[in-house]
Amino acid sequence: MARRINLWLVLVAAVVCTLTARADDAGIIALEHVTIVDVQAGKLLPDQTVVWQRSRIMATGPSKSLAAPVKAQRVDGAGRFVMPGLWDMHVHVGTPEAAADELTLPMFIANGVTSVRDMSDYIAGPDYRYSGAITTKRWDAEARAGLRVGPRVISTASLVVDGPALLRRRPELPAFLGAGTPEDARELVRYLVDESPVDSIKVYSGLPRASFFALMDEARQHGITVVGHKPLGVDFIEAVNAGQRSIEHAREILLDSFPGAAQLQRDFEARQAPPGERDQPPAVLTRVLREHDPKMLRAIFAAMKKHDTYYVPTHLTRRFDWLAVAGDQKMLNDPRLQLIHPTAVKRALKDVEQTRARASGPADAAAYQAFFEKGLEVTRLAYQAGVNVLAGTDTGDSFCFPGSALLEELELMASSGLSPAEVLRTATITPARYANRSNDFGGVSAGKIADLLVLDANPLADIRNVHATRMVVFNGRLFERAELDEILAGVAQKARSFNKGE
Numbered sequence: 001m002a003r004r005i006n007l008w009l010v011l012v013a014a015v016v017c018t019l020t021a022r023a024d025d026a027g028i029i030a031l032e033h034v035t036i037v038d039v040q041a042g043k044l045l046p047d048q049t050v051v052w053q054r055s056r057i058m059a060t061g062p063s064k065s066l067a068a069p070v071k072a073q074r075v076d077g078a079g080r081f082v083m084p085g086l087w088d089m090h091v092h093v094g095t096p097e098a099a100a101d102e103l104t105l106p107m108f109i110a111n112g113v114t115s116v117r118d119m120s121d122y123i124a125g126p127d128y129r130y131s132g133a134i135t136t137k138r139w140d141a142e143a144r145a146g147l148r149v150g151p152r153v154i155s156t157a158s159l160v161v162d163g164p165a166l167l168r169r170r171p172e173l174p175a176f177l178g179a180g181t182p183e184d185a186r187e188l189v190r191y192l193v194d195e196s197p198v199d200s201i202k203v204y205s206g207l208p209r210a211s212f213f214a215l216m217d218e219a220r221q222h223g224i225t226v227v228g229h230k231p232l233g234v235d236f237i238e239a240v241n242a243g244q245r246s247i248e249h250a251r252e253i254l255l256d257s258f259p260g261a262a263q264l265q266r267d268f269e270a271r272q273a274p275p276g277e278r279d280q281p282p283a284v285l286t287r288v289l290r291e292h293d294p295k296m297l298r299a300i301f302a303a304m305k306k307h308d309t310y311y312v313p314t315h316l317t318r319r320f321d322w323l324a325v326a327g328d329q330k331m332l333n334d335p336r337l338q339l340i341h342p343t344a345v346k347r348a349l350k351d352v353e354q355t356r357a358r359a360s361g362p363a364d365a366a367a368y369q370a371f372f373e374k375g376l377e378v379t380r381l382a383y384q385a386g387v388n389v390l391a392g393t394d395t396g397d398s399f400c401f402p403g404s405a406l407l408e409e410l411e412l413m414a415s416s417g418l419s420p421a422e423v424l425r426t427a428t429i430t431p432a433r434y435a436n437r438s439n440d441f442g443g444v445s446a447g448k449i450a451d452l453l454v455l456d457a458n459p460l461a462d463i464r465n466v467h468a469t470r471m472v473v474f475n476g477r478l479f480e481r482a483e484l485d486e487i488l489a490g491v492a493q494k495a496r497s498f499n500k501g502e
């Protein structure tokens with residue numbers, strides 16, 4: 001009997017030793033002599049060592065006093081700058097049919113975007129209950145496990161809740177998905193909470209007022225967040241007061257800060273215009289800017305601040321409108337079109353055509369340009385008013401390319417007058433706070449998850465330096481420049497094969 005116990009003790013001790021040995025030594029990486037970019041303080045900490053093990057940062061400190069653990073893989077960071085990985089807070093990851101897993105996901109990592117928020121679900125099978133979010137979530141889990149190259153998908157949103165227009169397009173779908181009535185809206189919320197894998201509800205421009213308020217009430221009772229467009233028939237402050245957690249695009253904020261806003265809302269509500277007939281013509285945009293009321297804008301900001309609402313301006317979407325109307329050749333011949341799926345290229349070019357059917361000529365282009373530029377000003381004012389501003393791109397939409405679009409969006413934010421540190425917060429600290437993950441993300445310090453971007457140049461000196469990607473760390477996995485180049489080459493090759501119809 002005694003021998004047996006001893007044997008057990010030996011076995012247990014052996015197991016414990018093995019575990020300890022593994023926990024002590026495996027997967028430790030030390031990035032040495034690197035400059036840490038403190039995005040919160042807007043300061044640099046030169047000559048630091050950052051040590052992480054698997055997915056967590058163990059320690060950071062001056063390289064002269066913090067020695068790398070004996071078993072660590074040592075990486076020279078001299079002359080480089082390390083900051084938290086970037087988040088793109090408005091993307092449409094896409095479907096397996098469009099090869100999103102092979103073309104889209106790797107491009108986020110190659111550009112230093114380590115987390116994304118997916119903004120719409122899709123029907124992935126013969127029945128509306130086949131949720132595309134199941135696949136999106138699987139991709140997220142596989143990326144975190146190191147089985148594929150892709151970002152974290154920190155949350156997924158429902159099918160776009162756009163009111164009865166959905167049923168006109170897809171009459172086979174159950175009525176409640178359209179949320180055309182308050183009862184349907186409530187049923188939709190209960191369905192999404194009980195039977196769907198999505199994390200939030202995506203409301204859209206066409207959702208009728210009464211349905212919106214019923215949906216918000218039911219969502220609050222079930223504790224699910226509501227994100228997306230501000231419905232066109234609802235006043236901006238009403239949507240904020242009702243508890244919408246994030247509101248996307250600068251468009252509605254501008255349409256709701258001029259004296260004609262209430263009339264536009266009533267007109268929309270009376271007409272229930274389907275998608276495609278909702279966009280205001282250039283003359284209305286010009287009027288909206290001419291009659292813009294800073295007091296109304298400040299009242300919107302005050303409400304957003306009070307309710308802790310997040311604002312995702314997506315400047316790229318309005319720049320697209322402008323450049324499409326202007327027939328901008330640089331955009332139309334963007335070489336990145338060769339890196340996305342042929343169906344996405346076709347859709348983008350059709351979007352250009354439809355936009356130009358609504359507006360064309362220098363005067364219209366100037367109206368769209370002014371609307372885009374006013375959006376930049378609104379972002380700066382929102383930030384200065386203390387509103388939570390998030391960087392987002394609408395990747396998946398026309399001429400919004402995975403990963404690199406976020407870097408463009410950051411440049412646009414900087415052109416609005418925000419400092420580089422302020423801009424970087426919209427893609428690091430503020431998204432982490434949005435996701436209730438401030439303990440895990442948003443800084444380069446012990447205890448945080450090792451999602452890092454290593455740059456060749458100082459992003460606080462010039463925001464364009466976010467393009468100077470030297471290394472990316474995702475969940476502790478290190479991608480050096482050569483591996484990032486391999487990812488880019490792999491995507492280019494894959495996209496070529498789709499374009500040739502292979």
Ligand SMILES: [Zn+2]
Binds near residue numbers: 091119
């Ligand atoms: Zn979108």
